[in-house]
Amino acid sequence: MCTGGLTSLQRDVLRCEMELQNLRQGRSRAIRDRLGLSAVRYEQILRSLVGVPDAVAFAPDVMHRVERRLHSQEPRDPRAQK
Known part of the structure; x- marks a missing residue:
């Protein structure tokens, strides 16, 4: 498990x-x-980790759920629903 790219705060979150x-x-x-x-700050940190390979390696279930x-x-574009 590679966590070298994550800060201690990110790992704690x-x-x-x-x-x-x-x-x-x-x-x-x-x-x-x-x-x-x-x-709010906690959620911001979690969202910032989406797509970060080290975060996915550290906590794959959490990152997939987030x-x-x-x-x-995500809001859907009403024009796309034709």
């Missing part, structure tokens, strides 16, 4: 996401307690 993946309530609080980050979630949230 990925580990945290692995642990919190099924937590719905109290997620923001858990993120703040564990990492000292707001939920990528699927991002693609499902």
Whole structure:
């Protein structure tokens, strides 16, 4: 597993996401307690790792789930639905 390209914060965010993946309530609080980050900043870091080979190698399940979630949230062009 090659993680040389990830910062310690990025690795911590990925580990945290692995642990919190099924937590719905109290997620923001858990993120703040564990990492000292707001939920918004945490999500920004996660999104920035989509497509980063080292992140995919470190946490493939997390990165695939985040990528699927991002693609499902993309607004669709109404002109494309003809």
